[in-house]
Amino acid sequence: MPQGHAHHGLGTAAAAPAAEAPWTNGEVRKIDTAAGKLTLRHDDMPHLGMMGMTMVFKAADPALLQGLTVGQAVRFKAQREGGQLTLTAIERR
Numbered sequence: 066m067p068q069g070h071a072h073h074g075l076g077t078a079a080a081a082p083a084a085e086a087p088w089t090n091g092e093v094r095k096i097d098t099a100a101g102k103l104t105l106r107h108d109d110m111p112h113l114g115m116m117g118m119t120m121v122f123k124a125a126d127p128a129l130l131q132g133l134t135v136g137q138a139v140r141f142k143a144q145r146e147g148g149q150l151t152l153t154a155i156e157r158r
């Protein structure tokens with residue numbers, strides 16, 4: 066589904082659901098399958114107003130964490146949901 070202006074500016078709580086987050090490159094640092102969380106070092110994420118850093122993401126679906134290994138180069142999609150950054154897609158790079 067096409068979206069016009071999805072993400073605008075910094076820190077705006079855009080209520081727009083899922084869909085059109087861009088891919089961001091990163092590297093797996095820690096996997097917490099029990100909590101459904103993943104620590105990634107990520108490149109700049111201008112759509113979220115973030116510079117590159119290492120941080121924790123909550124997986125939208127625990128299945129996203131399956132098959133990942135620490136140190137692996139990945140690309141992923143994340144979006145802000147209720148103040149929390151949520152991982153919506155991830156794949157090897």
Ligand SMILES: [Cu+2]
Pocket residue numbers: 107115116117118119120
């Ligand atoms: Cu970050």
